[in-house]
Amino acid sequence: MQKRMPGRLDLQQLYDEHAQALFAFLMNFTRDQHDTRDLLQEIFIKLARQPSLLSGARDLRAFLLRLAHNSAVDLMRRRGARGKYHEQFGVEQFSAFNADNNPDERAFREALSTALGELPEDQRAVVHLKIWENLTFEQIAQTLDIPPNTAASRYRYGLDKLRTLLRPLYDEIK
Amino acid sequence: MNMDDFEKKLQRQTLRQIPSDWREAILQTAQERTPATVQRLAPMLIRAVLIAWRELVQPCRYAWFGMAALWLIFWMVNAHTQLADSAGWVAPSTRVASERIRFLKDQRQVLVELTGPIDLSPAEPTRRTLPKPRTDRGASGHNQVGMARCAVRAAFSGSTYAVLRTTAPHPAQLIIEFQRC
Numbered sequence: 001m002q003k004r005m006p007g008r009l010d011l012q013q014l015y016d017e018h019a020q021a022l023f024a025f026l027m028n029f030t031r032d033q034h035d036t037r038d039l040l041q042e043i044f045i046k047l048a049r050q051p052s053l054l055s056g057a058r059d060l061r062a063f064l065l066r067l068a069h070n071s072a073v074d075l076m077r078r079r080g081a082r083g084k085y086h087e088q089f090g091v092e093q094f095s096a097f098n099a100d101n102n103p104d105e106r107a108f109r110e111a112l113s114t115a116l117g118e119l120p121e122d123q124r125a126v127v128h129l130k131i132w133e134n135l136t137f138e139q140i141a142q143t144l145d146i147p148p149n150t151a152a153s154r155y156r157y158g159l160d161k162l163r164t165l166l167r168p169l170y171d172e173i174k
Numbered sequence: 175m176n177m178d179d180f181e182k183k184l185q186r187q188t189l190r191q192i193p194s195d196w197r198e199a200i201l202q203t204a205q206e207r208t209p210a211t212v213q214r215l216a217p218m219l220i221r222a223v224l225i226a227w228r229e230l231v232q233p234c235r236y237a238w239f240g241m242a243a244l245w246l247i248f249w250m251v252n253a254h255t256q257l258a259d260s261a262g263w264v265a266p267s268t269r270v271a272s273e274r275i276r277f278l279k280d281q282r283q284v285l286v287e288l289t290g291p292i293d294l295s296p297a298e299p300t301r302r303t304l305p306k307p308r309t310d311r312g313a314s315g316h317n318q319v320g321m322a323r324c325a326v327r328a329a330f331s332g333s334t335y336a337v338l339r340t341t342a343p344h345p346a347q348l349i350i351e352f353q354r355c
Contacts, residue, residue, distance in 0.1 A: 097188065
């Protein structure tokens with residue numbers, strides 16, 4: 001039986017345990033599947049090159065999300081013009097949510113995806129981490145390198161905006 | 175902080191699954207970059223070359239190849255010129271320059287015949303007069319300066335004088351001697 005290298009085993013395990021969460025976060029942040037893939041690849045290459053990065057991490061998931069966030073912010077800065085192009089001309093953006101057979105649910109998910117796209121990136125990141133990663137404000141603050149109060153206020157603003165944008169549909173299907 | 179119904183509704187929305195074909199590709203690409211793989215592939219020197227190649231050359235390979243091509247062209251032109259020189263071929267510009275040099279040498283020869291040989295020996299250094307004792311300098315200096323003033327005034331009034339000697343042992347003192355012609 002071929003012996004597996006420790007590095008390969010770690011990377012695989014890391015991928016199996018955290019890639020889905022990173023994918024969802026990056027999809028929500030970048031709104032683009034190609035960018036998400038590039039960033040995910042970049043993160044795993046970084047980890048492969050420097051396995052010591054993980055040695056200091058207390059919460060592995062939070063650390064990886066932080067890595068993903070920093071890479072995404074860098075990418076957004078590099079591709080600022082392209083982001084504007086997406087916004088202005090409505091180039092196809094991938095939804096971060098699964099398709100649903102129920103038409104009401106499908107409509108709500110599409111509306112939610114659009115509403116999330118209208119949030120500023122920093123609010124969107126906090127909302128994602130709070131709602132879909134179930135992180136506390138303390139953990140979010142550590143992940144995004146912001147004070148906990150800022151994380152809480154960004155979440156409140158983001159959620160209020162989502163509520164305003166989705167209220168008609170939400171009230172209708174409730 | 176308790177979640178309200180709206181937040182719970184959001185939470186129930188299932189996120190998309192990561193495409194399954196990404197796993198192999200991402201892990202394989204990452205695997206190729208692990209230090210263990212690089213270490214296993216090559217000894218230290220080759221590893222340094224590989225790292226240098228990956229970090230320096232690969233990111234801007236077109237620029238490097240362009241420069242290499244340019245260097246090759248320069249080298250070929252240089253080699254061609256050296257080859258031509260060694261074969262006895264003289265460029266037209268070199269021929270013109272040697273003709274000019276010969277013409278200048280002829281002109282110099284004519285100048286020497288007309289004016290005599292040019293003395294190229296180093297010039298004799300100027301002799302500095304030793305300063306007189308301070309007591310002598312004061313009185314004579316004043317007198318000589320006064321004399322010079324008179325002589326200059328006379329020269330401007332129409333008389334002709336010849337300057338015999340001018341010495342300046344000190345910058346503050348100018349001694350001019352005149353003789354009426």
